[in-house]
Amino acid sequence: MTTLEAKLEAAREDLAAHDGALIAFSGGVDSSVVAALARDALGADAIACTASSETLPAAELEDAKRVADEIGIRHEIVSFSELESDAFVENDDERCYHCRTMRLGEMLETAREFGVETVCDGTNADDPGAGHRPGLRAVEELEVHSPLLAHGITKDEVREIAARYDLSVADKPSMACLSSRIPTGLAVTEARLDRVERAEVLLRQWGFDQFRVRDHDGLARIEVAPDELERALTHEFAETVREELSDLGFDHVTLDLHGYRTGSVSPAADD
Template identity: 75%
Template sequence: MNDDVAAKAATARERLAERDGALVAFSGGVDSSVVAALARDALGDDAVACTAKSETLPAEELADARRIADDIGIEHAIVEFSELDDPDFVANGDDRCYHCRTMRLSRMYDAARERGIGTVCDGTNASDPGEGHRPGLQAVEELDVVSPLLQAGITKEEVRQIADHYGLDVADKPSMACLSSRIPTGLEVTEERLTRIERAERLLRTWGFSQFRVRDHDGLARIEVGADELETALNPDFVAAARNHMLDLGFDHVTLDLQGYETGSVSPAGEADAGDETTVNRDGEPVVEDVFARDYPTS
């Protein structure tokens, strides 16, 4: 971390120290993890990391959030709610992220008030406002959420440097948006779709892919993987395994996008996945017997 980045981090930490306490909207991604680490340094036990648990959060991400909060040494709280209770969210219009973020942050304020804390922070950084269609940022502004990274002018690359300085293993973690970002705008967000997307992506994670999405086009699964993993995805064994498993999970058709992973590829105006700010575990789902189980096991 160079002197300029260190100075920005110090500024963010000093501003946090001026507050009586802070509750950090915490996904376990690199942005919110850095805010949590800065808040812990600045406020000690008066800092709390809070994760929102709902149908749109992959179970693995919740487990990661718990682990990372423990590594930071900050209290970790969980609030539960369902975005599916909001018809505007379910409709999946251009402003889906606005409705989601409004509900999520409102629950964060409830949790903060229960602890006598008046400040809620998030992980918005200085690179976010210019990255595509980001209606979720409107909710941040309307609810008066504090964004320490943005206020200190800390960019995404600088966030990763600070995370590395703190020894956080999320420094190079790929962005992971909520599961609803895999459903094309205008197609309703349902529990059925979220369930099969989570299960499909769990398979890709188990099979060793690191940057991926499974987009749900009303029953057609469109698999996206990073450019450096595309050759692996073209392997006939993977193709057969992916087809068999994903058909069994409820998809009608399975395709591989040869363009590879692209942030926000089913959202309006190239909407950036709400990457840092990412259901309960659904174990026991039926998965077909796989003739390629040695290379692509399901567990």
């Protein structure tokens, strides 16, 4: 038995020891692997739950629905608004803590409604060492179970497990919530979230894979992966993106020559 197989067996046994589990499910690779393991271990007693709000792109919600169907797990969607929290809207360096507290609070409430005692998330073994992660404090405070972390499953191993399950998200780039595109200290508003989401839809339609559109109070700073930067450095792209993003309400449009970087507008490294 390989090390990864031993970790998988331990994670399944861990989940099987619970009467049921509700998985905080974004449709990303981490939560998808936890959902697949829970489905194996608990069958119909495993529930994937996605919290829908203004910070979740519509395309990500559709992806979550599709991946839950791939896994064959029951999928519930709950709606709430982070914008009802002044602490979240303020957008200080604890924003992710406030967000995760609210999201997991929705998970815990939904679990109680279904008579499920255990809520799981997709925190993996690499996350605690990945910089400023205030959201992890919310996971600990709310006593949410993280089977990937508990059994030492790293991000690379998560992707390998996803490939073993033939999940379409095995190679999916990381996707943080839309509020991570707004610099710390600048209020998170529905208008800013909306124009960022619409701008990123356009970047995706133009064929870019790993990118962000950062909203600096009306200035759009576009980051694309280094291996995609050459495609963005064309006169045609510059003209098109300037026109399209101006129509969305951005006053200025720039391309960041450093390329895509996590946490480039805040202390958090979750983007």
